[in-house]
Amino acid sequence: MFARKEWWHITVASMALAVYVAPLFLLGEDAHIRVHDNLDSNIAWYKVLAGSGEIFGPVDASIPQIINGELSRNAFGPEMSGIVWLHAFLPSMAAYAVSQAITRILAFIGMYLLLKKHTISGPRHQWVATAVALAFALTPFWPSGMLSTLGMPLALWALLNIRAGEKRPINWIVLLLLPLYSSFVLGFFFFIVVAGLFWVVEAIKTRKWNLRFLLAIAAMTAMFLLVEYRLVYSFLFDDEPNSRDEYFHARLPFWHAVRLSLKNFFLGHTHVMTVHGLFIIAATVMALGIIFTKKSWRKEKMFLQLLVLNIVLSVWYAFWFYRGWLPLTERFHFLDTFNFARFHFLRPLVIYTGFALALKIIADSGVAWRKAAAVLAAAQIVLLFMFNDEIVYREKPTFRQFYAEKQFAEIGRHIGLPKNEYRVASIGIHPAIAQYNGFYTLDTYNNFYPLSYKHEFRKIIAKELEKNNVIREYFDEWGGRCYLFTAELGKRYMFKKNSKATLKNLELDTSQFKKMGGTYIFSAVPIMNAEENRLQLERTFISKESAWKIYLYKAF
Structure with missing residues (x-):
């Protein structure tokens, strides 16, 4: 059961979430939403797919309305994807609004559960868990990605529970349902790879094969492959040359890649916007200063590990476009056709978990520091409200004006x-x-x-x-x-x-x-x-x- 104060925090956070998504429901088609990789593509694709009669089309089916019927049905979302059915049953703007609400609610729940149980447990820091979970749920994620990045905390919570020996069915239900409202190649492939590497490293260190943990990772992978069977088929059996075969990513000189690393670290990426470059960076620097002063390296090991991982992910993203890859991409073509730079899609999870730990470190340093931590958390939430679509895209056409x-x-x-x-x-x-x-x-x-x-x-x-x-x-x-x-x-x-x-x-x-x-x-x-x-x-x-x-x- 939640304590009374905890209920109050969650209620306030829920009201904030409701206010954030309210313009989508109140304005409807007069709302302003993202154009890039949204209005200019995915929303229209869902409508075309729904009207094509090919939602359940075979793997060799095509969509006649586009490029003379040469566009494969497999280029659209799988029929087991929840967002496809929202757009099939609801008007496009209503489907978009509902999808936003579903994603942000589950993002809040997932991050809250992860922080409360596995990161900053204890009633003293419950406010940190609520504030950071709310901030995480307000991030301007890529809409058609659904829970591809914002669902990672929920998945990690379930995996860590299973790893610890917990036998509640809810953990398995979470892992098997998330693939129905997220994308494998736009987020969870990279999450699962890292989870698998974590299992390998832990098995080598402890010499114990946590088979339940491994089975959980395998079960989630299998569910994704089942949902994305069209993608699997296209990858394994469709040998017709496609537009991805002329995609060349390795072109940046070394110092351009270095600059891109720094840009990504401080500003993020359009598909995984974290809006962390001001208050979260400030909290990180303050926490590092406290760690240096107190020499509490071992105590704050998780915070430091997440910071290093954050840096590594930014460097990996940028250097995926470094032209030094050319000899390998020329030999192994799949390195061009599959975007391995997307390991940086893990950064929202890493950054906001690190933010929670930074706030905890700051708050534990005294009364004044606790107030500073609260100000940083509140400021981050206010900043994210300023990134609401209705504000950011106010100069762009509304949904109605666009279509x-x-x-x-x-x-x-x-x-x-x-x-x-x-x-x-x-x-x-x-x-x-x-x-x-x-x-x-x-x-x-x-x-x-x-x-x-x-x-x-x-x-x-x-x-x-x-x-x-x-x-x-x-x-x-x-x-x-x-x-x-x-x-x-x-x-x-x-x-x-x-x-x-x-x-x-x-x-x-x-x-x-x-x-x-x-x-x-x-x-x-x-x-x-x-x-x-x-x-x-x-x-x-x-x-x-x-x-x-x-x-x-x-x-x-």
């Missing part, structure tokens, strides 16, 4: 044909917008599609790529964004209706566009030399509810 459903419905009515009878592509806006609105697109944002399609699509924009090395390298050496890139617009694809940008020297291979089935181009900017590109402006579409002004061009 502009009424505007694109009007475009569809103007064209007047069944959408599966023609193909479109976009300039100056993300193709996910057209996809969300049911149009069949030649362009897409996916990092796993046939390499042959990428090469065919490249012919449309070949002259534009020749004029701009940035977009040429971006397309040729990655290609996840299979977009109609232009030299004049570069790597920008969100030109709102008040933009003054124009395309004056566009050079598209319209014959290739038509050969691939293309008929219409949705452009967010006017094409001044449209006729030279065998494009005819049919109509311009503007809507109060849309962020875009769409110029509809038809290829002739």
Whole structure:
């Protein structure tokens, strides 16, 4: 049972969480949320998948709405993933809001349980566990990752319980259910590898084979492989060259990698934002000062180990892109196609566990220090509230403005044909917008599609790529964004209706566009030399509810 004071702390934390996610529910489609790797991709993918009839499609099925049906069903989320079903049963924005709430609630519970039982146990530091768990749950995680990083404390709590000999079924239930709401390759693969290494090291040191601990790791791995069977199939049996085969990561000079290490250590990464560069770093420095003063190295061993691990993860992330890897990547191709840099996805768990230990060290140093620890914890929570999507993305389009459903419905009515009878592509806006609105697109944002399609699509924009090395390298050496890139617009694809940008020297291979089935181009900017590109402006579409002004061009 929780003590009365503990209940009060948890109640306050729960209210804070509710306030944090409230804008998503109260504003609905008028809420501002992340665009990158969210509105521009995943949310549209879930809707396309739900409408395709291929949620349970076989491993050789394809999604007809995207890139002429050459996009494999396996490139989308597995049918056993909870987020897929949220988007299948609920409107997209409602599904997003519910997913945010689920993830943050379980993140709080997991971190609280981990800290309370395995890190800073005892009623004296219960407030630290609650404050840090709340802060951890407020971090701006990558939305479609779900519990891929924020679920790690819960998984670690269950594993450590089993390791200690605890026989409660809840530990096994947690490990077997987490794969249903997280991603293997976007978080838990790396967690499981480190857990396995920990088991090996411990077995060698103690000469005891903790088989229950090993079985728990194996059971969680097996559940992930079952849920992600499409990924397993693609990795083992799909030998068709795909866009990942032209991804080259090892390109940074040594000192660039060093700078990236420092940047990652202090600022983090967009997919695992920890917002730790101010108050958590301050708490870490203060705790280190106290350890130096008291010479309490052994007593604070866990804190120091986590700090070293944090540094190692940042260095590993940065040096994964060091060009010194080239001899190995040229020999072992999977080193390019699988992103091993993502071991740094462990950092939210490491950083916030270390933050809790730092606060404990500071609070144990006297009354004044205890007040300082409380201020640091409160300041971190306030800072994270300032990173709420509604604040961070207030200058970006809202959900409604981004997908502009009424505007694109009007475009569809103007064209007047069944959408599966023609193909479109976009300039100056993300193709996910057209996809969300049911149009069949030649362009897409996916990092796993046939390499042959990428090469065919490249012919449309070949002259534009020749004029701009940035977009040429971006397309040729990655290609996840299979977009109609232009030299004049570069790597920008969100030109709102008040933009003054124009395309004056566009050079598209319209014959290739038509050969691939293309008929219409949705452009967010006017094409001044449209006729030279065998494009005819049919109509311009503007809507109060849309962020875009769409110029509809038809290829002739």
